[in-house]
Amino acid sequence: MLGAMTDRDGRLAIGELAARSGVAPSALRYYEELGLIHSERTAGNQRRYPRTALRRVAFVRAAQQVGLSLEEVRAALDRLPVDRAPSATEWNAVARTWQRRIEDRIAELERLKERLTGCIGCGCLSLRKCGLYNPHDAAGKHGPGARYLMEEDDPEPAGTR
Amino acid sequence: MLGAMTDRDGRLAIGELAARSGVAPSALRYYEELGLIHSERTAGNQRRYPRTALRRVAFVRAAQQVGLSLEEVRAALDRLPVDRAPSATEWNAVARTWQRRIEDRIAELERLKERLTGCIGCGCLSLRKCGLYNPHDAAGKHGPGARYLMEEDDPEPAGTR
DNA sequence: CTGCAATCTCAAGTCCCCTTGAGGTCAAGG
DNA sequence: CCTTGACCTCAAGGGGACTTGAGATTGCAG
Numbered sequence: 001m002l003g004a005m006t007d008r009d010g011r012l013a014i015g016e017l018a019a020r021s022g023v024a025p026s027a028l029r030y031y032e033e034l035g036l037i038h039s040e041r042t043a044g045n046q047r048r049y050p051r052t053a054l055r056r057v058a059f060v061r062a063a064q065q066v067g068l069s070l071e072e073v074r075a076a077l078d079r080l081p082v083d084r085a086p087s088a089t090e091w092n093a094v095a096r097t098w099q100r101r102i103e104d105r106i107a108e109l110e111r112l113k114e115r116l117t118g119c120i121g122c123g124c125l126s127l128r129k130c131g132l133y134n135p136h137d138a139a140g141k142h143g144p145g146a147r148y149l150m151e152e153d154d155p156e157p158a159g160t161r
Numbered sequence: 162m163l164g165a166m167t168d169r170d171g172r173l174a175i176g177e178l179a180a181r182s183g184v185a186p187s188a189l190r191y192y193e194e195l196g197l198i199h200s201e202r203t204a205g206n207q208r209r210y211p212r213t214a215l216r217r218v219a220f221v222r223a224a225q226q227v228g229l230s231l232e233e234v235r236a237a238l239d240r241l242p243v244d245r246a247p248s249a250t251e252w253n254a255v256a257r258t259w260q261r262r263i264e265d266r267i268a269e270l271e272r273l274k275e276r277l278t279g280c281i282g283c284g285c286l287s288l289r290k291c292g293l294y295n296p297h298d299a300a301g302k303h304g305p306g307a308r309y310l311m312e313e314d315d316p317e318p319a320g321t322r
Numbered sequence: 323c324t325g326c327a328a329t330c331t332c333a334a335g336t337c338c339c340c341t342t343g344a345g346g347t348c349a350a351g352g
Numbered sequence: 353c354c355t356t357g358a359c360c361t362c363a364a365g366g367g368g369a370c371t372t373g374a375g376a377t378t379g380c381a382g
Contacts, residue, residue, distance in 0.1 A: 175329070175330095190330095190331095205329085205330090206329080207330070
């Protein structure tokens with residue numbers, strides 16, 4: 001039978017980890033190279049991942065969703081033990097910084113949505129004519145960086161229309 | 162004076178668009194190559210962007226935040242006119258699909274946060290022991306794809322602990 | 323006019339995140 | 353035993369999103 005390639009200690013072969021995490025073996029090797037996950041080797045030099053790797057991989061994917069680079073993830077994950085399940089304290093430390101990031105991300109998206117929604121709500125094309133328009137953002141003179149989605153185009157040259 | 166490189170028609174030179182959008186000229190040329198924005202040329206072959214390009218660029222950056230590829234953005238942007246400001250209808254069509262995406266994205270992040278928060282709240286390490294754990298996800302047998310952040314490791318071999 | 327910053331075109335390079343391929347080894351069912 | 357599928361390493365390839373550099377204009381202040 002082709003079932004779980006899991007040894008008695010519950011360690012996972014790379015294929016097994018791949019199947020369960022939904023991440024390709026090649027990606028897992030890559031993650032390992034980057035130090036995101038860790039394995040031991042069998043006598044025959046094959047990787048055997050501790051079951052905590054499953055959690056770590058899930059973590060990595062989630063992190064990417066939130067927009068973190070693998071390097072950032074590594075930094076976070078480095079604070080967790082390699083082979084045991086994390087203690088409450090260890091986990092909390094990591095989780096808390098995550099929550100902030102996620103919340104920030106959500107807030108950002110909410111703002112974006114507001115802008116879109118507001119504009120649909122009033123059916124206007126020019127936020128200048130719409131209460132939702134942020135006048136602070138009119139000049140287009142501030143340095144580079146994030147812009148508002150609906151930053152208004154310049155006031156039209158006098159006489160147009 | 163080095164002020165606005167904007168011709169009487171309100172068209173923007175690439176440097177001007179770059180400064181106002183916070184996006185490098187090289188990136189703008191790249192966007193144009195991909196068809197995200199469009200320009201006309203001066204007699205001397207320099208680009209002149211219509212002011213609507215400002216809106217488009219802002220759109221692109223916002224879209225990237227939400228996790229869309231430039232190709233996806235192009236698809237959305239293709240429904241807007243190149244040179245005029247979009248009509249209410251045109252804009253609404255685009256905006257509505259956006260709202261859905263943003264909402265999905267937010268929901269996804271909320272779920273992620275819930276998992277994290279719940280786990281911090283009860284201080285547990287094993288979601289199996291925690292009401293928030295989703296038993297449906299226990300077997301680890303479903304095909305590849307998205308996994309839960311806190312998918313539990315396999316039940317420990319009987320006798321452990 | 324002139325000078326100098328801003329543009330132009332291309333080709334090539336970079337960073338991130340992986341995938342593919344070649345050539346060889348391991349391990350378990352028949 | 354032997355075959356077959358899972359693994360291994362290492363080098364190279366690939367896509368996305370840009371940046372950089374070289375060499376050649378363009379165009380506006382003075």
